[in-house]
Amino acid sequence: MSGQENRNASKPPANRWRLWVDGCGGFLVLTGDRWTVGGAMVADKNDIAVGADLPRTAGTILRNDDDYFWENNEANTANAKPAMIQSGTALPIPGSARLNLHKSSPLSGSAVLTLDPPHRFADHIDAVILADQTILVGPTPECNVRGTMLGGNIVMTRRGNRWYGKVIGTQDLKECPIGERVEIGNVALTWETVTQ
Amino acid sequence: MTALLGKLKREKPTKKSSVASGFFDKDAGDCGLEVTQAYEPSNYSKSMSFTYPPGSTPLPRYTIRRGIGIGGFGEVYFAISAAGKEVALKRIQRNLEVELRGVSHCLNLKHPNLVALFDICHDESDQAWVVMEYVAGKNLRQVLDELPNGLNESEARRWFSAIAKGVHHLHGAGLVHRDLKPGNVFDDLGIVKVGDYGLSKFISSSHRGGHTESVGTFHYMAPEIGRGEYGREIDIYALGIMLFELLTGNVPFDGESCHEIIVKHMTAKPDLSQIGEPYRSVIAKSLEKDPAKRFATVTEMTNALSMNVDGHAATHAATHPIVAKLAETSPMEVHPLPEAQSPKPPLSAHKDCSPEPFARAVRASFSDLERWWRSLDRSPGAKAFLFLTGFFVLFINTHWLLPLLTVIGIVYVPYYVVRQMVLHVSQQPSYAKAQASANQLAALHGPSPRPMTKAQWREHMRNDLRAKHTLHRAAELNTSWITATAITMGLALCAGVIGLRSGPVDSFAIAPYGAMALVVLVASLTILGFGKLWERDEGESLPRRIVLAGVGAGVGIVAYSAYQFLMLPLDVGLGREIDSTTLPQALYWDNEIPKASAMMVHFALLFSALRWWKAVDPLRRNRLSIWSVVVAVAAEWAVHQVLPIPQPAGILTAGAIAIAIQMSAPWVNPRLWSKSKTEPAPSRNPIVPTPYPANESVANRGGVA
Numbered sequence: 001m002s003g004q005e006n007r008n009a010s011k012p013p014a015n016r017w018r019l020w021v022d023g024c025g026g027f028l029v030l031t032g033d034r035w036t037v038g039g040a041m042v043a044d045k046n047d048i049a050v051g052a053d054l055p056r057t058a059g060t061i062l063r064n065d066d067d068y069f070w071e072n073n074e075a076n077t078a079n080a081k082p083a084m085i086q087s088g089t090a091l092p093i094p095g096s097a098r099l100n101l102h103k104s105s106p107l108s109g110s111a112v113l114t115l116d117p118p119h120r121f122a123d124h125i126d127a128v129i130l131a132d133q134t135i136l137v138g139p140t141p142e143c144n145v146r147g148t149m150l151g152g153n154i155v156m157t158r159r160g161n162r163w164y165g166k167v168i169g170t171q172d173l174k175e176c177p178i179g180e181r182v183e184i185g186n187v188a189l190t191w192e193t194v195t196q
Numbered sequence: 197m198t199a200l201l202g203k204l205k206r207e208k209p210t211k212k213s214s215v216a217s218g219f220f221d222k223d224a225g226d227c228g229l230e231v232t233q234a235y236e237p238s239n240y241s242k243s244m245s246f247t248y249p250p251g252s253t254p255l256p257r258y259t260i261r262r263g264i265g266i267g268g269f270g271e272v273y274f275a276i277s278a279a280g281k282e283v284a285l286k287r288i289q290r291n292l293e294v295e296l297r298g299v300s301h302c303l304n305l306k307h308p309n310l311v312a313l314f315d316i317c318h319d320e321s322d323q324a325w326v327v328m329e330y331v332a333g334k335n336l337r338q339v340l341d342e343l344p345n346g347l348n349e350s351e352a353r354r355w356f357s358a359i360a361k362g363v364h365h366l367h368g369a370g371l372v373h374r375d376l377k378p379g380n381v382f383d384d385l386g387i388v389k390v391g392d393y394g395l396s397k398f399i400s401s402s403h404r405g406g407h408t409e410s411v412g413t414f415h416y417m418a419p420e421i422g423r424g425e426y427g428r429e430i431d432i433y434a435l436g437i438m439l440f441e442l443l444t445g446n447v448p449f450d451g452e453s454c455h456e457i458i459v460k461h462m463t464a465k466p467d468l469s470q471i472g473e474p475y476r477s478v479i480a481k482s483l484e485k486d487p488a489k490r491f492a493t494v495t496e497m498t499n500a501l502s503m504n505v506d507g508h509a510a511t512h513a514a515t516h517p518i519v520a521k522l523a524e525t526s527p528m529e530v531h532p533l534p535e536a537q538s539p540k541p542p543l544s545a546h547k548d549c550s551p552e553p554f555a556r557a558v559r560a561s562f563s564d565l566e567r568w569w570r571s572l573d574r575s576p577g578a579k580a581f582l583f584l585t586g587f588f589v590l591f592i593n594t595h596w597l598l599p600l601l602t603v604i605g606i607v608y609v610p611y612y613v614v615r616q617m618v619l620h621v622s623q624q625p626s627y628a629k630a631q632a633s634a635n636q637l638a639a640l641h642g643p644s645p646r647p648m649t650k651a652q653w654r655e656h657m658r659n660d661l662r663a664k665h666t667l668h669r670a671a672e673l674n675t676s677w678i679t680a681t682a683i684t685m686g687l688a689l690c691a692g693v694i695g696l697r698s699g700p701v702d703s704f705a706i707a708p709y710g711a712m713a714l715v716v717l718v719a720s721l722t723i724l725g726f727g728k729l730w731e732r733d734e735g736e737s738l739p740r741r742i743v744l745a746g747v748g749a750g751v752g753i754v755a756y757s758a759y760q761f762l763m764l765p766l767d768v769g770l771g772r773e774i775d776s777t778t779l780p781q782a783l784y785w786d787n788e789i790p791k792a793s794a795m796m797v798h799f800a801l802l803f804s805a806l807r808w809w810k811a812v813d814p815l816r817r818n819r820l821s822i823w824s825v826v827v828a829v830a831a832e833w834a835v836h837q838v839l840p841i842p843q844p845a846g847i848l849t850a851g852a853i854a855i856a857i858q859m860s861a862p863w864v865n866p867r868l869w870s871k872s873k874t875e876p877a878p879s880r881n882p883i884v885p886t887p888y889p890a891n892e893s894v895a896n897r898g899g900v901a
Contacts, residue, residue, distance in 0.1 A: 020250050020261055020262035021262065022246060022262050022263035022264075023263060023264065023265060024262075025262075026261055026262055026274070117332075117333055117383070117384075117385035117386045118385035118386045118387075119385075120332065120385070124261065124274075124276055124280075124282055126332065149265075179250075179251060180249070181246075181249040181250060188245075188246070188263070190249065190250040190251075190262065192250070192251075
């Protein structure tokens with residue numbers, strides 16, 4: 001077993017949710033600090049499954065503080081070092097898909113993964129959110145989930161396995177029950193848990 | 197009108213008001229139908245309320261994941277089928293028949309550049325749902341918002357070629373899209389697709405136009421749409437607009453209001469100077485006002501751009517007869533608008549309505565002078581010295597400056613008057629069509645959500661006045677003139693009865709009243725005439741005062757001639773309250789009897805001093821304002837202090853003119869506004885604040901005596 005596989009096997013399972021934002025899109029929300037990326041057509045699921053000609057597991061995205069790194073699964077030699085991923089750049093994954101990482105705000109460690117057309121993520125989502133402490137949702141560019149139709153900026157935060165949200169600038173923290181549509185400010189969204 | 201403006205705002209293709217894009221903005225671009233029409237301006241600030249939450253299964257095989265948007269016909273959801281197929285579900289809530297009919301006609305269209313419609317299903321409560329292809333990419337509106345200067349040529353050609361292919365296929369199937377715009381074109385993961393053709397309508401050479409729904413978006417709306425008779429040429433027109441926008445990032449006809457945009461569509465020529473060939477000539481031909489002059493087919497248009505759209509085209513010969521038959525057997529679809537509400541096609545190209553060049557130059561010079569004066573870095577004392585020096589130089593040169601200005605005035609004022617008359621009359625049809633189109637479209641948009649404010653009401657009524665047909669305007673003017681004549685006669689009679697109550701009643705005694713009546717009549721008729729020309733807008737005060745000065749000079753000549761003809765004394769009542777200096781020799785004889793020039797200047801001052809057009813404005817506050825009469829009399833008295841004329845004839849004349857023009861000019865009672873606030877508007881034309889059709893003459897509303 002390679003060192004990479006060892007690391008994958010020993011990592012704590014990432015918590016997974018799906019976030020549906022009306023008038024905006026669907027997102028896979030992942031917590032934790034490392035996530036495997038691979039093709040969607042494989043039996044053993046990766047954290048991030050892409051409907052593209054990717055290997056079974058193409059590599060791993062690591063988060064250290066607020067920085068993100070890519071560790072290629074092929075380069076599993078002892079001296080291989082994870083490469084830092086700059087915001088707005090594509091991950092060096094093999095195949096035809098182009099997977100981009102965006103870190104929208106310096107105030108949030110969360111990042112977002114998007115795919116260039118014509119590829120899509122598995123499970124009907126539009127993007128993957130690598131969630132840190134908070135997720136910003138709103139129409140402005142600094143938001144992790146940006147939808148210009150949205151009526152205002154909200155911030156989502158996690159406590160245990162529950163998500164809470166509030167309109168930025170207010171104190172009223174609202175719980176988001178899993179499976180129920182919640183309106184926070186002018187944003188309507190629904191959280192779902194995802195079992196792997 | 198609110199609905200119109202709302203639609204305009206949400207579709208205006210500028211970065212400020214349009215649907216900007218983000219990484220995850222699938223909003224307008226998520227699905228094919230109607231999504232781009234989903235977002236009222238209010239939706240920007242409040243969340244969209246969808247009926248079905250995620251996880252719902254209103255249709256057994258489809259699970260809703262999220263709402264996409266709320267369109268003109270209903271809600272649109274992103275859903276996943278039991279087998280994992282991503283679809284957009286459109287719940288038809290409004291205009292059910294129209295929408296279902298449109299969609300059912302398009303169900304079997306197959307083309308890679310068209311958003312596919314899969315099926316129409318009904319849920320347990322018999323609610324209709326349209327199942328359609330889910331488009332995950334951005335729409336062209338979003339792409340253009342990100343690139344405000346337009347796309348590069350190759351990318352623009354990629355988009356346009358695909359759009360043209362899709363539209364060509366629609367036309368080949370006998371359909372007209374009718375709402376082509378960037379918001380309805382999607383990049384579906386690399387494949388450009390045209391959506392939102394639920395509004396499409398079957399059409400053939402024997403069956404054109406007519407529909408109860410509004411068509412298109414203002415920026416992409418062909419000028420003939422307002423008429424209700426249109427064919428696939430409207431799509432050619434919209435394609436021309438979109439090609440322009442793809443290359444430049446802007447639409448060729450933009451404006452601050454729907455009226456302005458519509459007027460530009462109907463009258464203005466697009467500025468194609470920044471576009472190279474062959475695009476320039478293709479766009480120019482596509483945007484011809486006359487549909488017959490445009491490209492007859494999409495193929496013709498794309499051939500001119502060296503594109504080929506025939507690759508996926510439907511077989512015209514196979515589909516057209518069937519379509520025509522369907523259309524003919526569907527009388528429900530045909531709702532031609534009444535003749536009165538249908539604006540005629542544009543007859544003439546855009547006329548120059550820019551300010552008069554000389555006046556513009558003078559104004560610009562004064563403006564430059566003012567800027568120079570303000571920026572002059574001198575102490576207040578030095579500035580005062582400069583000002584006094586300039587004034588002194590002007591004063592010592594009055595001996596040649598005044599005659600020169602007089603000559604210029606004699607030449608310029610008549611020229612200005614004629615120019616104003618000619619230009620205003622020539623502009624009339626365009627405004628009329630614009631208003632009629634706007635009213636017609638507004639009438640199709642459902643009730644106005646809230647009553648108009650008085651300012652809005654006035655603006656609407658002003659637009660209504662602007663839209664009046666020339667014939668109606670002439671008829672009203674004729675009525676006003678007849679009324680003014682009668683009122684003048686009546687006033688003269690009253691004055692005569694009062695003035696001649698004692699003493700002999702002979703021709704010499706009656707003559708002054710006749711002269712006054714003549715002057716009042718000429719002045720009233722002239723003011724009414726210009727008032728009729730100027731009722732279209734509030735207008736600028738200075739040009740109107742200049743014109744009225746010319747009118748006053750003419751009235752002065754008439755007055756002087758009448759006095760001379762009737763051998764009336766001109767030295768009666770010349771006394772003034774103010775002990776002024778010697779009267780100007782150019783205007784008065786040595787014995788202080790006024791010359792013709794004195795009468796001309798006197799009336800010119802009187803006419804230019806007051807805003808007489810306000811007294812004949814149909815939207816004035818009262819039919820007869822005593823205050824206006826008092827002001828006219830006071831103004832005459834003031835002018836008399838400077839340049840005396842026989843009195844009290846002058847004062848009586850001024851007062852009589854004020855009365856006659858107010859009593860004879862059309863008047864829209866402002867109480868109609870308060871009435872329109874409290875009463876529900878008629879459903880046929882809900883935004884019109886009065887219970888009268890938009891094109892009905894104001895004179896027919898009881899405004900003219």
